[in-house]
Amino acid sequence: MITGEIFSLPLNIKLCFCMNSEKVKKIWPIVVSVGSAAMMILAFFIPSIQDQWDRYQARQVIKQYEKLGNEFFDGDNFEMAEEAYSKAFELSEQKRLDLEIKRLSAKINRIGSDPTWGTKAPEGLKDIDFQFLLHFQSGEDKIKHRVWTLNCYGIFLATENRNYESEKVFKDAIKLDSIDVQAFVNLGSLYFNVDRIDEARNYYFKAISLDPQNSRAHYNLGLLFSDQDDLESAKQEFSKAVELEPGDADAKAELDSINERFQNKKR
Secondary structure: OHHHHHHHHHHHHHHHHHHHHHHHHHHHHHHHHHHHHHHHHHHHHHHHHHHHHHHHHHHHHHHHHHHHHHHHHHOOOHHHHHHHHHHHHHHOOOOOHHHHHHHHHHHHHHHHOOOOOOOOOOOOOOHHHHHHHHHOOOOHHHHHHHHHHHHHHHHHHHHOOOHHHHHHHHHHHHHHOOOOHHHHHHHHHHHHHOOOHHHHHHHHHHHHHHOOOOHHHHHHHHHHHHHOOOHHHHHHHHHHHHHHOOOOHHHHHHHHHHHHHHHHHHO
């Protein structure tokens, strides 16, 4: 009995050890599987987190370029505004349509802010730029933007000697907004440029009646009177333009020229 008991104890211990070994063998593959799964999850999420961070940083840079573009635009520095919006649009992987619209708005403003008739349009400006903007400027809430685009478009067409089309575009702007002074000034300048003097004078007068403080209308009317050798009327208009905009070097130069012509007539 004693012998049997002596031998039974190691057998029991051995059996217990064998059972624990089997459990380890069964549990270990599970642990390995869990570890592998964790590594796969980390391998999936780490690049995703990095990608999200990169996108966040890109969005911040885009916002800064857009803000810079807005500041340039508000300061009438349209060339720099266009460059800033262009960079923002590029960084957005050309997905932010609103930035492209802003870029084109800055681009066309380069010709519309203070047009010099008879000169070429800014390099790279095309019909499609205006058509693209006009496509997105439909609706009552966008009339002012559409009228401005039409004014710029009319000037662009005039620079290419497409005067009939230019006239139609300016008249379309007036139909949309019958009190838009700039459209009347532009149409007057178009007629003046093609020697339709009476019509040009009428449109300048209309612009001044709508806004007596519009220095550009007074300046252009002064040019018309000067061209017709009506020096007294020209002096009056140039003087008014200088009074309204003391920093206008062109108006000052024309006024000095008129005064000189007066002096020459007295000799």
